[in-house]
Amino acid sequence: MSQLSQLAETLIGSEIVRLGNEIAVRVNRGEKIYNYTIGDFDPQIFPIPQELEDGIVDAYRHKYTNYPPGDGVLALRQAVSSFIKEREGIEYAANEVLIASGGRPLIYSLFRTIVNPGDKVIYAVPSWNNNHYTHMNGGEHCMIEAKLENDFMPTAADIAPHIKGASLLCLCTPQNPTGTTLNKTELEKICDLVLEENKRRGENEKKLYVMFDQMYFILTYGNTKHHNPVALRPEMKEYTIFVDGISKAFAATGVRVGWSLGPAKVIAKMKALLSHIGAWAPMAEQKAVAKYIVQTDLVDTYLTGFKKRLEERLWAIYNGIIALKEKGYPVDAVAPQAAIYLTIKIDLKGLQSGDNILDTQSDVTDYLLGEARLAIVPFYAFGADKTSPWYRLSVGTCKMEEVPEMLSTLEEALQKVMVLS
Secondary structure (H helix, E strand, O other): OOOOOHHHHHOOOOHHHHHHHHHHHHHHOOOOOEEOOOOOOOOOOOOOOHHHHHHHHHHHHOOOOOOOOOOOOHHHHHHHHHHHHHHHOOOOOHHHEEEEOOHHHHHHHHHHHHOOOOOEEEEEEOOOOHHHHHHHOOOEEEEEEOOHHHOOOOOHHHHHHHOOOEEEEEEEOOOOOOOOOOOHHHHHHHHHHHHHHHHHHOOOOOOOEEEEEOOOOOOEOOOOOOOOHHHHOHHHHHOEEEEEEOOOOOOOOOOOOEEEEOOHHHHHHHHHHHHHHOOOOOHHHHHHHHHHOOOHHHHHHHHHHHHHHHHHHHHHHHHHHHHHHHOOOOEEEOOOOEOOEEEEEEOOOOOEEOOEEOOOHHHHHHHHHHHHOEEOEEHHHHOOOOOOOEEEEEOOOOOHHHHHHHHHHHHHHHHHHHHHO
């Protein structure tokens, strides 16, 4: 009989952690690994804005080392309101903004605020951690297997069969792990579904809320545009809780400043939960972020250079994968749209490596690490089917000069199984 909680005993192990352990072993042996697994940045390649760094240091020198307010420093909540109004054209008062140490505690507190055990939670796969948060809260999984033809994003038609009686709909755009986005028309249809369902439920029935994770919304490329529910349908403000912050937009994953925007009654309950968890962003970082994000010219200058360097890496690898596809290798990729991720396909299942057959996609993942020295995360680590040949490739630690070398090494590994087969 277990000595621990049911939750502890039933948590699903992380494929990313497993890969990370294997990578660490190989690196310690002196192997060169092209590690594109983590949704993070190498600060030597992508540092945070200098003005933000200086502001943090200055805040510590001014002794801002005490507890922050439970909902965040007022100046930062006001700065977030200003930032979001300028960038997205939507308005939130200070009491509709909640600050925390990044997106994770906000997502956790949002789930705990809305989802009762047994409540239906709708989410698409592949997606980041929705399956785990649903499990941790005892929710009923209403899982949508998103399709390539829809850029691995859920559609209104996918969502509609699950919507009756659901408590939470999880949307993320630009999406982790795919780097793709919800287009305006589809998001409008989804909003209309939610509004229609909530109108049908009446005043006394629990409403359907939308968790709208837009942590990557600033990082869009080319003609790709980010859209949000409240700008498209103002009535959605009553039912939408945003998850956002500086982690990805400013390469500041370790600075730990995130925010939620939402109905004041929901934000107040999330604040109460966070007060028990204590997952506040540090006072000094809050002070510095409040000063930085309202300096529009500085922010725009940083983003221009930052996005350019991310985009050139995404396109360089995309073009390389497509070139391999044109040579006849069983690979493919989705053209870059947003975030720091490239969706690529490596379909080697059933082919032979030495005396071994690559029977499963996990075997393919291990083969890529061993032979191509390429570490990427399979979509099945994000809840997709175990047989999916699609992967997330993150460029946050990618050195541009290593891309041709990585692609050449990958081709050699592909050639080995193709020839053997």
